[in-house]
Amino acid sequence: MPANIVYDCASLGSVIRYLDSTPKPPERFRKKLAAWKSRNSTGRLVKKEPPRERPTYSSPAxxxxxxxxxxxxxxxxxxxxxxxxxxxxxxxxIVQRPAIGSVRVLQMLGDIPELLHLAPNRESAERWLANNRYSRAYLEEVTADEVGADVIEGRAPA
Structure with a gap:
């Protein structure tokens, strides 16, 4: 799927795979393999930023x-x-979405939330937050409504 679908549909904490559709080079070609890995990997979605319009430039989401x-x-x-x-x-x-009942530890950067940690439950999230001090951090639970909306709206991972 194109990147704009991830921006529109994936929730913070989702595991996302990205790829460039080129074949993986053999292990013996270390530099080519390193370059390939930089364009073919996975990561956890931690922040989504909207497009910006400035007088001198604009940037996409x-x-x-x-x-x-x-x-x-x-x-x-x-x-x-x-x-x-x-x-x-x-x-x-989208490889995996956050499980129902897991808790996101978020921090507001301006008006954009950023995921700091994804915990399996509230107790674990509170313990992580006590050990990792952030001034504007807050907790948000992944609810069945959120996961259900993803399935109904066709955003569930294939």
Whole structure:
């Protein structure tokens, strides 16, 4: 599916796969394989930004995928995130939506919510938030109504 469908239909916390429809090169071609992996992977949807109109420029809507954290001993050194415009040539698919009863830990950045953590339940989310202080964080539960709306409106993953 094109990127604008992910922007319109996927909820924060969904796991999204992106691909460029080229075949995977053999393992022995390390540079080609690394380039291929940069255009064929998965990530968790953490932010969706609307289009912007400024006097000097305009930008299309975009979304950000969190691909992973790297570090050691529980300390994150690098967090890998990629932002994609709805006009990108990559193809996307929704692999997994957040489960009913899971809880999103969100933070408002301006007027745009950003996913900080997806917990399996409220207790786990509150514990994570107590250990990771954010000034504007709040909790939002994934409800059956949200998941049901996705199925009824045809947004359930294939």
């Amino acid at each position: 975009c979304f950000t995928l969190h691909e992973g954290d790297f570090g050691q001993d529980g300390t994150v050194i690098i967090s890998v995130r990629r932002t994609y415009s709805v006009e990108t040539d990559l193809r996307f698919e």
